[in-house]
Amino acid sequence: MSYLVMECRRSYAVLLDQEGRFVKAANLRYEVGQTVFDPVLLEEPAPKLKLLPWIGGGAAGLAALAAALVFAVILPLYHQAVDVYSSIYLTINPQVQMDLNHAGDVVELTGTNGDGVLLLEGYDYTGKDRLTVADELVDRAIDMGFLEDGGTVNFSIDTPEESLFQEYGMELRDEVTHHLEGRVAVEVQVVHYSQEEVETMAQATPTVTPTPTPAPTPAPTATPAPTASPTPTPAPTATPAPQAAYQDTDYGPSSDGVTDYAPPAQTQPQAPSGDSGYDGGSNYGGDSNYGGDSGYDTGDDD
Secondary structure (H helix, E strand, O other): OEEEEEEEOOOEEEEEEOOOOEEEEEOOOOOOOOEEEOOOEOOOOOOOOOOOOOOOOOHHHHHHHHHHHHHHHHHHHHHHHHOOOEEEEEEOOOEEEEEEOOOOOEEEEEEOOHHHHHHHOOOOOOOOOHHHHHHHHHHHHHHOOOOOOOOEEEEEEEOOOHHHHHHHHHHHHHHHHHHHOOOOOOEEEEEEOOHHHHHHHHHHOOOOOOOOOOOOOOOOOOOOOOOOOOOOOOOOOOOOOOOOOOOOEOOOOOEOOOOOOOOOOOOOOOOOOOOOOOOOOOOEOOOOOEOOOOOOOOOOOO
């Protein structure tokens, strides 16, 4: 089947198939008005348009009818579906422009500052409504360190209808507040779009750099108090016993004339006086130990 390229966007193209249905396809460097075959479709085709039953004729008639429908009916509807009718600028520090069609569907996302481009990197919004996109972009901002407790989420709404401003503003405020409840405490602001204010917010808000976790400071080691050395107690000096005063002495003027010294003990008992201790009978004569018979003759020596 062949397709007619109706519009080219940065990431996709809108094609019109032979049955009069609009489809989104990957933009492979297409140009408006180009006829392409076997595109990479991003969504299922819309239901087939029913032609009026009274239209007849051959291929030429059908081609003419298709052209007439494109310019008279389908093309205006197509533009209403893809043309930007309102824009919502989501500013945290990353700033993203969310373009909506007349029905409020998201038709384009654009990062309007460096952090906004970074926030959208790898994000696919195809088939998602504006509230889902807002919630998911806020979640990504938290995960990337751009939004934390005490931060601000600002929605600047650019729309030609005040009723749409009120509608979009109330639902965005309620949705994001409820979505972040119990997770992150932030302020959600909704204001009318002002180009000057939006540009100022995109440039003035500094890039949030996640704060590194400081290394824990080691607790100081307590210096032990010096141990007091006990002062040695001097040994008590023995008090000398008092010397007894000697009143009785063998010498000097206080002598009592009686000696206090006893004679030395006898080592052998003394014999009584007159008894020599020897028996009267001895080898010698007399009463002495030398008896009268001395063993020598008293007579003449012959």
